[in-house]
Amino acid sequence: MSTVNISAYKFISLDDLPMLRERVLEHCTALALKGTVLLAPEGINLFLAGSRMAIDEFVAWLHADHRFADIVPKESLSDAPPFGRMRVRLKKEIITMRLPTVRPEGGRAPAVDALTLQRWLAQGHDDDGRELLMLDTRNEYETAIGAFDDAVDYRLASFTGFPGAIAADRERYAGKTVVSYCTGGIRCEKAALHMQDLGMPHVYQLDGGILRYLEQTDGAHWHGDCFVFDERGAVDPTLAPALRSDP
Template sequence: MKKYSILLYYHYTKIEDPELFREEHHLLCLKLNLLGRIIVAPEGLNGTVSGLVEDCEAYMAAVKADPRFEGIDFKVDYAKEHAFTKLHVRHKPEIVHAGLRNIDPTERTGVHLSPQEFKEMKDQEDVVVLDVRSDYEHSMGKFKNAVTLDIENFREFPEKIDELKEKYEGKKILTYCTGGIKCEKASAFLLEKGFENVYQLHGGIIKYGMEAGGEDFEGKCYVFDNRVAVEVNKVNPVVISKCHVCETPSARMVNCANPHCNLHVPICESCGTKMDGACSTTCQEHPDKRPYDGTGYYQKNTNGYNPYKGLNRRKTEQPKAV
């Protein structure tokens, strides 16, 4: 039985005192025994957390009770255990690092498409399906025939605008990402740069898998928690990622056993055993190589972790152990 929920969410809204909000939000998460990563910025809230189903229900109700987040859309999945080992609630300039602070998605952004609307439009002749995620994400999985970008992180997206205009100006552009947050700014930026027909998949790949069966999404969807990658396509699934060592099809993501490399790539079980968890012979022979247990996942050291770190107001009662 899956007793835990995993929440993925964001909401663009003005937060007048983001540091105070961050403090209060941190305390709320501690009270509800949630773990995960949350970003608070003057432009809104972005997070992915895990917790017991009833605690996550209470969290969602508390967030929606704030008029600023009345329209927030939570993507909810379920698991047998926490998807995180720590809680971090941070104040940053943007809720997704794009370097586009002048872009306000609450004023103008691409037309939001439901998963079913996206599914009906994506194969039309005058449509370009644009993946705005990083290369390590779309190498694991992407929509069939999607245009992908050679970028290491989302803040490089604006550098691709001239290339996109040269190839696709005049087309209908359907943007997509994991949960929808990157598309808010990507689609708004495309409109600012002269594209006229811009759309975005509301709720991203995750919602598309939940509500439209994930049809034509090839491979797995990379996620930013301990699951690493999740199944999306229940209709016509295929594996598109290849083993870093032997190049056979593999969706098994691991971290290189050499902590100084820590490369995050697909490595099949056979090569994982043969290379003892390393991505190369050099890493396999490194004196600091970590013991390989067959998973390729290495728990981060939580020694000294204090869930109250960063709070101005300390409570004497410590959070319940989970």
């Protein structure tokens, strides 16, 4: 497989969006990268594909901007770029929730890394002995093709439905440790912060999302494939393009 696919995001205040858009697009085009970069006042969200050399050069260029110096992309491989073109888009939010009070840049919710989560799942509880509950924050078409064992799934049509769903179901989480998860970490970060705002005390996000979990573990406690937002449709637990791309 000759194409390197990366995804990454960071919540960081950006006030030079038109100029930044032009710089990102110019650099990606020069490196023959394909994919999508979303820019918003709250940060950056990117999905890119290209040769190993081109990806490494872009990441080095990105890291040269102090605002993005700590971004660690998630990687997978494919035989060809799973994008038809290169786009850099300006958005109101890099992940739409429509809750202005949720501002991840002001302080992240606690995160649990992949290896710790795998251990918790094997134990059935966290290190303090609290029952563990996995919460899927993705949309219905994503959850249909893969999920963690026994995860709560609200069958959302879009992420904007998450606040209403969680507000109507708070009793389920009483006394439990909740780990919210999503594909790459961006949705579950906002979800965990919102749950904290609701007064839920033992809430974590899965750091790096499902993709990081599959990258760093043997995939135990995960069943099925992981939906991705490109022409691959989904990746299997080894992060290779799945044989099927539809639920």
